[in-house]
Amino acid sequence: MTLRPRLHDRLVARAVLGSMVLVWVVLLAFDALLDFASQLDDLGKGSYSLGHAVLYIVCTIPRRAYELFPTAALIGSLLGMGGLAATSELTALRAAGLSRWRISLGAIAGLALVTLVMMVSAETIGPLGERTAEAIQVSAKSGDLMVGKGGGIWARDGESFVNARAGARRLRGAEGERVDLLDVRIFQFDADGSLLAFTHADKARYANGQWTLSRTERTGFAGAEVTRATRAAGAWQTSLRPRTVLAGVEPPRYQSTRELRGNIAYMQRNQVDAGEYENAFWARKFYPLNVLALCLAALPFAFGQLRSGGFGKRLFVGILGGLAFFVLQRFSQNLFTAYHLLPWGAHLGPPLLVLIASGLYFRRRV
DSSP states (O other): OOSSSHHHHHHHHHHHHHHHHHHHHHHHHHHHHHHHHHHHHHSSSTTTTTHHHHHHHHHHHHHHHHHHHHHHHHHHHHHHHHHHHHTTTHHHHHTOOHHHHHHHHHHHHHHHHHHHHHHHHHHTHHHHHHHHHHHHHHHHOOTTTEGGGOOOEEETTTTTEEEEEEEEEEEEETTEEEEEEEEEEEEEEEEEEEEEEEEEEEEEEEEETTEEEEEEEEEEETTTTEEEEEEEEEOOOOOOOOHHHTTTOOOGGGGHHHHHHHHHHHHHHHHHHHHHHHHHHHHHTHHHHHHHHHHHHHHHHHTTSSSSSSSSHHHHHHHHHHHHHHHHHHHEEEEEHTTTTOOHHHHHHHHHHHHHHHHHHHHOOO
């Protein structure tokens, strides 16, 4: 068996990619329109306008394309291969002596190329576009808040300016709502714009209705005199609201792998729960495996049940399969999180099960 691209490989790849692109465009348009409709409700908040809403949607398209591609690949594989089966082209290829696995390689190779493009996008224009979109939205809605690179924020608190590196978390427990900000810098100015004091804290925590700074070092400036004081912990009197601060923090799933790795290490050193960031990191690592698993899960239907099925049947099976895989992934992540198991296992398990089942099918029915 040769793995060089042949005429039948181009036939299968063209059918699958053509269907996948159509599905992808429809999903992207539907997702963007829904979000755009929700953005219209925020018009008039601060200086947020219709132009801001349109720019926000445009900047988030690379991230939406990345997230929707696995679903588009699944449905596109079903529609493309199902269409070839309905016209007996797959039967002709089988009669020519090609195995199911060899026929499927055309679809897998075509989707693998698009997957590679999506992985590059997730590390480059995806985070850049999302960061720009968040900056447009947050800065327009709140004149005292600005998003910075890597999930950092700048906020104004009266005559003071506050900068947090990253890693805000919203938790709920015995303390109620809790927010953690890491690597906090506070610049305090007087009415004339002169710097009065600079405070650095390893952590700022909001719990029980108040802010607390941990491991702080304050440098004060009074004319030619400079004073310095350190404290293990102390209350922080500020008018900043937790929800306003969190609005400026970039969600971990929108960050690049390099940023995620750095934030995870930083949070672990500061004893802050990094579970959400670890989940996003391993989801990025196993992204190609998920696409491959969904593609292989669709192919057995093309050689069997969907041969006599129409467009509606193939579309229904694709949506149902995508939902089932999503539910299995979410259940696996919640299970591993609840029992504090290795986070990568939650992302490896579901696609591995699908790949094993697909491998058994192709082995039994070559």
